[in-house]
Every structure is written in structure tokens, then in C-alpha cells.
Amino acid sequence: MADASISVPGQVAIRRGLREGGVYVALAGVVVFNLLFTPNFASLDNARLQLVQVAPVVVVALGMALVIGTGGIDLSVGSVMAIAAALIPAYLGYGPWVAIGVAIVGGMAIGLLNGTLIAWLGLQPIVATLGTLVAGRGLALVIAEGRLTELFDPTLRKIGTGSIVGLPYTVLIATGLGVLIAVVVKRTLFGRRVVAIGGNREAATLAGLPVVRSLLFVYILCAGLAAVAGVMATSRALASDPSFVGLLIELNAITAVVVGGTALTGGRVRVVGTIAGAILMQLIIATLIRHNLPDSAARMVQAAVIVAAVYLQRDRVS
Amino acid sequence: MSAEPAVPRHMPVVGSVTSRMSVVSVIQRSASMVVLVVVLAIGAIAFGGNFASAQNLQNIAVAASFLAVVSAGMTFVIISGGIDLSVGSMLALGAVLAAWSSQWGSVPAIVVPLVVCTAQGVVHGLLIGRRGLPPFIVTLAGLLFARGLAFYVSDDGNTTHLIRSGMNVSWLGQGKILGIGVPLVIAAVVFALGGIALNRTRYGQAVYAVGGAEEAAKLAGVRVANIRVRLYAVSGLLAGLAGLLVAARSSSGLSTIGNGLELEAIAAVVIGGTLLSGGSGSLTGTLAGVLLLEVIQNLINQVGTLSSYYQQVVSGVFLIVVVVVQAYLSRREAR
Numbered sequence: 001m002a003d004a005s006i007s008v009p010g011q012v013a014i015r016r017g018l019r020e021g022g023v024y025v026a027l028a029g030v031v032v033f034n035l036l037f038t039p040n041f042a043s044l045d046n047a048r049l050q051l052v053q054v055a056p057v058v059v060v061a062l063g064m065a066l067v068i069g070t071g072g073i074d075l076s077v078g079s080v081m082a083i084a085a086a087l088i089p090a091y092l093g094y095g096p097w098v099a100i101g102v103a104i105v106g107g108m109a110i111g112l113l114n115g116t117l118i119a120w121l122g123l124q125p126i127v128a129t130l131g132t133l134v135a136g137r138g139l140a141l142v143i144a145e146g147r148l149t150e151l152f153d154p155t156l157r158k159i160g161t162g163s164i165v166g167l168p169y170t171v172l173i174a175t176g177l178g179v180l181i182a183v184v185v186k187r188t189l190f191g192r193r194v195v196a197i198g199g200n201r202e203a204a205t206l207a208g209l210p211v212v213r214s215l216l217f218v219y220i221l222c223a224g225l226a227a228v229a230g231v232m233a234t235s236r237a238l239a240s241d242p243s244f245v246g247l248l249i250e251l252n253a254i255t256a257v258v259v260g261g262t263a264l265t266g267g268r269v270r271v272v273g274t275i276a277g278a279i280l281m282q283l284i285i286a287t288l289i290r291h292n293l294p295d296s297a298a299r300m301v302q303a304a305v306i307v308a309a310v311y312l313q314r315d316r317v318s
Numbered sequence: 319m320s321a322e323p324a325v326p327r328h329m330p331v332v333g334s335v336t337s338r339m340s341v342v343s344v345i346q347r348s349a350s351m352v353v354l355v356v357v358l359a360i361g362a363i364a365f366g367g368n369f370a371s372a373q374n375l376q377n378i379a380v381a382a383s384f385l386a387v388v389s390a391g392m393t394f395v396i397i398s399g400g401i402d403l404s405v406g407s408m409l410a411l412g413a414v415l416a417a418w419s420s421q422w423g424s425v426p427a428i429v430v431p432l433v434v435c436t437a438q439g440v441v442h443g444l445l446i447g448r449r450g451l452p453p454f455i456v457t458l459a460g461l462l463f464a465r466g467l468a469f470y471v472s473d474d475g476n477t478t479h480l481i482r483s484g485m486n487v488s489w490l491g492q493g494k495i496l497g498i499g500v501p502l503v504i505a506a507v508v509f510a511l512g513g514i515a516l517n518r519t520r521y522g523q524a525v526y527a528v529g530g531a532e533e534a535a536k537l538a539g540v541r542v543a544n545i546r547v548r549l550y551a552v553s554g555l556l557a558g559l560a561g562l563l564v565a566a567r568s569s570s571g572l573s574t575i576g577n578g579l580e581l582e583a584i585a586a587v588v589i590g591g592t593l594l595s596g597g598s599g600s601l602t603g604t605l606a607g608v609l610l611l612e613v614i615q616n617l618i619n620q621v622g623t624l625s626s627y628y629q630q631v632v633s634g635v636f637l638i639v640v641v642v643v644q645a646y647l648s649r650r651e652a653r
Binding site for chain 1: 401445449451452454455456458459460461462463465466467468469470474577581584585588594595625627628629630631632633634635637638641642645
């Protein structure tokens with residue numbers, strides 16, 4: 001379903017092509033620009049740095065793509081990252097893997113709450129997850145008593161900064177999860193249901209699909225992915241910092257999904273596009289900063305890219 | 319965005335409203351007021367003079383006035399079925415511009431932030447109203463842009479522009495009228511004017527109509543795009559005004575303020591009984607919502623043993639509870 005392009009003649013095809021492939025064209029453009037004009041861009045170190053930086057955003061954006069595919073939105077992902085980060089030092093005494101497990105399960109509990117509010121009680125996703133965004137960050141700070149905790153665990157250090165044949169673990173995890181979600185969307189019944197619910201919830205209900213259960217699962221999955229991103233960010237920084245980890249990442253994730261060609265109205269999940277969208281935004285910022293444009297200008301360019309991306313998808317939205 | 323049940327909207331102009339429906343909608347609309355009174359009473363009983371003193375209550379009110387000004391604009395936007403995520407950044411932009419342009423005098427310090435923030439609001443409105451882009455994304459981009467511009471004006475955070483002491487513009491933040499802080503007076507004026515515009519003018523009715531049933535409004539001759547442009551312009555103007563007030567109060571323009579303020583404003587509007595699906599809502603509800611958020615914060619500060627982090631937990635849970643009750647009520651209403 002996703003990414004399948006039917007050849008329609010003429011102008012429609014061009015428009016469609018821009019919509020479907022715009023993010024790849026832009027990504028290729030940025031890479032070519034950098035190869036030509038940015039010194040030391042084409043180095044393995046740089047590629048590794050960019051990928052490591054974008055990895056948590058990609059993982060969060062994967063979950064966000066699923067949620068947006070159902071026509072919803074999840075603003076609470078940053079707070080879920082904070083809760084995961086806060087739980088790690090609290091349970092590190094039982095060993096790193098237990099701590100990571102608890103962090104991910106704790107994050108998924110927030111997803112369960114989101115899903116219950118949205119799927120069962122029929123709240124609007126934006127309000128329900130706004131509530132868990134505010135409460136979740138507070139809860140993370142309560143768990144951590146507001147403190148930053150440095151971590152000296154060798155396993156976490158390895159996950160955060162180690163690599164295998166030059167590929168950092170965090171990048172491998174993000175890639176693996178990307179493949180997993182892509183397979184889930186394209187090849188499983190659950191993936192079909194997600195798209196069906198986003199396309200037309202009424203019809204999905206009438207067709208006898210388990211709408212409530214599927215929605216519940218989508219929000220739990222999204223929160224689980226956010227918790228994984230929280231673990232990744234924490235182990236990379238070697239510190240649990242619940243006040244700042246994942247702050248505003250919901251905006252980056254939504255941007256990646258939208259720039260990747262998924263409309264906020266739901267009914268589609270474009271996994272590869274989302275990953276490309278996240279990498280594109282990362283590279284644009286890196287490029288601007290390399291060329292000595294201040295951070296402030298980078299933000300304004302980011303804003304323009306977002307508007308341009310939605311502008312191209314416009315006829316789909318309306 | 320979601321599958322809300324088809325709720326009959328209670329617009330103030332609708333004539334045929336059954337009695338049961340109106341009872342429920344009155345509860346829904348004034349629930350935040352009732353809760354506010356209850357919370358105030360609990361505070362007064364629990365903390366006596368520490369909480370219920372004129373000084374403390376005025377502190378709460380002044381602290382609330384900045385959020386109140388922003389939330390007034392947000393109420394209009396949400397009633398029209400839209401959303402404005404840019405207001406927190408716009409507040410920062412307003413504050414930075416006010417402090418930056420105060421080097422040329424008090425008049426530029428007031429005019430520049432208001433004009434620039436209104437202009438950005440107009441751009442949002444044009445993209446949303448005329449080009450049909452989704453408000454969520456446009457104002458998300460606006461959030462980034464305004465913050466970027468605020469950073470740019472303050473040399474990427476390396477410079478914090480100050481308002482020299484003794485300038486007239488400082489009066490807007492620090493002065494008093496009849497013993498009441500000027501920001502509070504301005505917030506009251508904003509709400510009074512907003513209430514009149516919303517309930518007593520054609521424009522206000524058009525805002526309800528656009529949010530309730532856009533197609534019907536279009537067919538009835540409402541110039542929907544035009545209404546939208548004005549809505550986002552006003553929201554930008556009010557966020558800029560709030561920024562100006564913050565700058566005048568603190569004598570400086572910090573580019574980092576206002577992070578997450580858009581969420582607080584949305585929470586206040588929703589707690590106040592305005593549905594995010596548009597078409598219904600009130601400014602008095604929003605006012606109660608703003609005050610509730612501030613009173614809860616103040617009460618938690620009064621309980622010395624609770625860390626301030628509990629405030630976020632309480633605010634978030636409170637928001638969810640209010641919305642769950644609202645959803646329950648509107649479902650009953652729909653039956």
C-alpha cells in the first residue's frame with residue numbers, strides 16, 4: 001500500500017511523483033550539495049555522527065507514523081522518553097537489562113493510558129496525549145526527584161557508544177526497528193487494520209475490524225518505541241536527565257512523518273519516507289551549521305521546509 | 319482528527335434547544351467555574367491567610383495574566399476548529415523585539431513586537447485560510463520560525479536585550495492602576511473586548527459558524543478564509559502583546575521563555591469547556607481554566623513538602639479528568 005505508485009499519465013503523475021518522491025529528491029539534493037560544497041562531508045566519521053544523532057528521532061518517528069496513520073497524534077512521546085530515562089537508574093541495581101526492560105514497560109504503560117483514553121473513552125488524541133505529556137514529564141521528575149543521575153554501567157555504555165564493524169549499536173537498533181515496522185505495516189493484518197482505521201474509522205468498524213484493540217495496540221507500540229529512544233538517548237549521554245531528554249522531540253517526529261509524505265489525516269503509513277524525512281531534517285540543520293549559518297537561521301529554514309512539504313501534499317489533504 | 323460523535327453544537331444563537339440539552343451544556347460550560355470555586359475554598363480552608371490573602375491572590379492573578387492574554391486568542395482559534403501551536407514562540411519573539419526596539423524609545427518598543435507578531439499571524443492565516451493547509455502543521459512551522467527569529471534578534475542567545483530603567487514602556491509590566499497591576503488590567507480588557515466580539519458581533523457568530531459547520535457557513539455567505547486570516551492574526555497579536563508585557567515586567571527580552579506555553583494555553587481552553595472539535599466554547603470558561611492552572615500551582619507551592627514536579631502531574635491528570643467528563647457529557651447530550 002505505502003509507496004506503491006500507479007502510473008497515471010500527465011500532470012497528475014508529476015504531482016503524485018513530487019508527493020511520493022519529494023523527500024527522496026530533497027534528500028539527494030542535500031547530499032549532492034554537501035558533497036560539492038562542504039569540506040570533509042564525505043567522511044565515515046561524519047556519516048556516523050549524523051546517523052547517531054538522528055537515531056532516537058527515527059525510532060520515535062516510526063511510532064508517530066503509525067499513530068498518524070490511524071488519523072491520531074501522540075504528543076506524549078518526549079515525556080515517555082523522560083519516564084524511561086528516569087526508571088533506568090531506579091532499577092539499575094537489578095542489572096542493566098532489567099532496568100531497560102522496566103523502562104520500556106513503564107513507557108508502554110503510558111501508551112496503554114493514551115490508548116484507553118483515545119480508543120475506549122473517545123477523547124481526541126491531541127488532548128489526551130497533551131495531558132499525558134504534561135503529567136508524564138512531571139511523573140518522570142517525581143521518580144528521579146528532579147535530579148540528573150550519571151550512569152556508570154558498562155552495558156549501557158556499550159549500547160550508547162559502542163559499535164560493531166563501525167556501525168554504532170544505536171543506529172543498528174534504529175535500522176532494525178525501521179525494518180520491523182515496515183514489515184508490520186506492509187505484511188501483517190495489524191498493519192492493514194491501522195491503515196484501514198485511519199482511512200475511514202466508521203467503515204473499519206462496520207467491516208468488523210477490532211478498531212478499539214488495534215488503536216490501543218498502536219499507542220502502546222508508539223510509547224514502547226519512544227521508551228526505546230529514551231534508553232538510547234540515556235545510554236548515549238551516560239546520564240539519566242528526565243528534565244531535558246526528549247524535550248520537543250514530538251515536534252521533530254511529527255515533522256519527519258509529514259516531510260516524509262504522510263498526511264495528518266491518516267490512512268497511510270510511509271515508513272521509508274518517514275526515515276528519509278528524519279534524515280533530511282537532520283542533514284539540513286547540519287549543513288546550515290557547517291556553513292556558519294546560526295542555529296536561529298537553521299530553525300527558520302526548517303519551518304520553510306515543513307510548509308513546503310505540506311504545500312506539495314495539499315491536494316491530498318483537502 | 320478523531321471520531322467524535324456528532325454533537326449538536328450549542329451556539330449562542332441557536333433557538334431550538336431542548337431543556338435537558340441546555341442543562342447539560344450549562345454544566346459543561348460552567349464546570350470549570352464550579353471547580354475553580356471549590357479549589358479556592360479548599361485552599362482557603364487548608365492554608366488560611368497564607369493562601370487567601372489579598373497579596374497572594376493578586377500574585378496569582380498577575381502571574382495568570384500573561385497566560386490569560388495568550389489563551390484568549392487561543393479560545394477564538396479553537397472555537398473556529400483550528401489550533402495555534404506558535405503562541406509560546408510568538409510570546410518570546412514579542413518579548414525579544416520589545417526589548418530590542420526599546421533602544422529607540424518606548425513607542426517602537428510597543429509597536430514593533432505587536433506589528434511583527436500580527437504579521438506572522440497573518441501569514442499563518444493566509445496559509446490556512448486561503449491555501450487550505452492544516453493549522454497544526456502551519457503553526458508548528460510558525461513555532462520554529464518565531465523561535466528562530468527571536469534567537470536571531472538576540473544573536474543566537476549571546477545577547478539579552480534589556481529595557482533601560484525608567485522607560486515609559488516599563489509601566490506596562492510594573493505599573494499599577496488603582497492598586498491593580500497593569501498586566502492584570504490589560505488581560506481584563508482583552509477578555510472584555512473578546513467577550514463582546516465573540517458574543518455580540520457578526521464576527522463572533524461567524525467564528526462559531528466556521529467551527530461548527532464550515533460548509534454550511536460558506537453556503538450561508540460567511541467569508542471563511544477571511545475569518546481565518548483575522549483569527550490567526552489576532553492570536554499572533556495577543557501572543558506578541560503578552561510577550562511585550564513579560565518584557566516590560568522583567569525589563570528584558572529572553573529568547574528562551576514561553577517554551578510549552580502553547581500547551582498550557584490549549585489546556586486552559588479545554589479545561590474551560592471549549593471543545594477542540596470547534597463550534598462551541600466560551601471566554602469565561604477559558605478564564606476559569608487559566609486561573610485554575612495558576613491556583614493549582616500556587617497551592618502546590620504552599621504545600622512545602624510537595625516538590626513542584628507534582629504540579630505538572632496534577633495539571634496533566636486534571637486536564638485528562640476534565641476532558642473525560644466533557645466527553646461523557648457530550649455523549650449524553652448526543653443521545
